[in-house]
Amino acid sequence: LDGLSAGVLMIALCAFWIVSASILDTPTSIFIALWIGGILSFLYFNVYPARIFLGDVGALSFGATLAVVGLILGKAPALVIIGFVFIIEVASSGLQLLWKKLFHRKLFAAAPFHLLDGKSRK
Numbered sequence: 837l838d839g840l841s842a843g844v845l846m847i848a849l850c851a852f853w854i855v856s857a858s859i860l861d862t863p864t865s866i867f868i869a870l871w872i873g874g875i876l877s878f879l880y881f882n883v884y885p886a887r888i889f890l891g892d893v894g895a896l897s898f899g900a901t902l903a904v905v906g907l908i909l910g911k912a913p914a915l916v917i918i919g920f921v922f923i924i925e926v927a928s929s930g931l932q933l934l935w936k937k938l939f940h941r942k943l944f945a946a947a948p949f950h951l952l953d954g955k956s957r958k
Contacts, residue, residue: 838890
């Protein structure tokens with residue numbers, strides 16, 4: 837899952853890099869490029885057998901970086917569009933928890949984005 841979150845963040849940062857390059861924001865473009873390079877090196881050492889793990893510090897810094905880059909660019913609609921995958925994931929998990937609390941049964945057999953995770957391990 838560390839590789840999955842790093843890959844999704846890298847895709848989101850590539851989109852933000854395009855936005856920052858289009859408005860000629862060089863410092864933010866360099867910051868994003870450095871993050872993408874760091875994620876690529878993390879992914880290199882995270883392939884099986886993993887020699888490095890993300891942990892809470894890495895996961896929280898991923899989210900903070902995504903939010904800060906969106907705020908620095910001043911493009912709130914771009915942040916919502918680019919972060920849509922993250923929004924859907926949180927919404928589906930929250931909806932599943934709420935549904936189970938109210939109706940004492942699951943709404944989804946498995947969380948929609950986790951269906952592929954079990955199939956990839958076969």
